[in-house]
Amino acid sequence: MRVEDAPEAWEVVSSTERFKGRVFDVVTDGVRMPGDEVADRDYVRHVGAVAVVALDADDRVLMIRQYRHPVRRLLWELPAGLRDVEGEPLAETAARELAEEAGHRAATWHTLVDLLTSPGMTDERIRVFLARDLTPIPEEENGFVPRHEEIGMPVEWVPLPDAVEHALMGMIHNAPAVAGILAAYAASVEGFTGLRPADAPEA
Template structure:
């Protein structure tokens, strides 16, 4: 899944520097949009020790699966929706100061429910929440959305549908 190693690099003054690097398989995130309604999830995040409101997302941990295929699979697994249309909104490094995780962010529209698709242990504890895309900037300002991938994805989606 992930690995951590120590890298030695040459600094700007030719000095040797040590850096811890985390290798990550990459990830996807998806903004499921129906009109102006976004389907999100609220789930407990142990590292943050709180429940966070997030867009569906997941690791690219299946060999040979394209980012788009991963996005479609995660959308079904996490919120029980199948995307009729999927559009790449953007790509980015999540935290390049220590990690090589690279993410692909998608907009999913014309979604249809997939019955009995939320079967996993994690999904059992995820609450599905619907928000209005127009409320996103205020929700970010009020710290109701503090997850970086969600902020990036929602703002990219908001710009895309303008």
């Protein structure tokens, strides 16, 4: 059997929206199960996101630290953002987030890994990109104005092997950061030659 996730949609006999927000909604679906029983499944409908493993010429990962209120922690993360511009290609969303949050642009882009962050409770999808051949954006060219949690976010360049160690030792908890760091390290073994293009379709 080929190990590959496959599309599947079981019959939804009822759907109730419990909450509607700017970024996500909360929904209860009545889903017909095997054996013809209908079971309620609560889940979060999410707009989705992108994240960027930005590697410099010394194979250091650009990381930012951001406050995340639901878990009451300052988390080390990758530059990331919501898929909240309709019709915008995901690679462009990622480039915009890298510029806004970290003040860098990249000449080389690849798709690194696709994530379903918590498929038992949300349909959120995150595409993690690998960005290389980085150059800083002059401050006067970057018109982004930080707000809320983004104000004063520190930026740190972490050697990729150290980032892997931090992830495995439980020092980094953000899911796309952990997945992206480990995927980048695995891809580096073959010189990043096996990666999908930046505009690869989502399955």
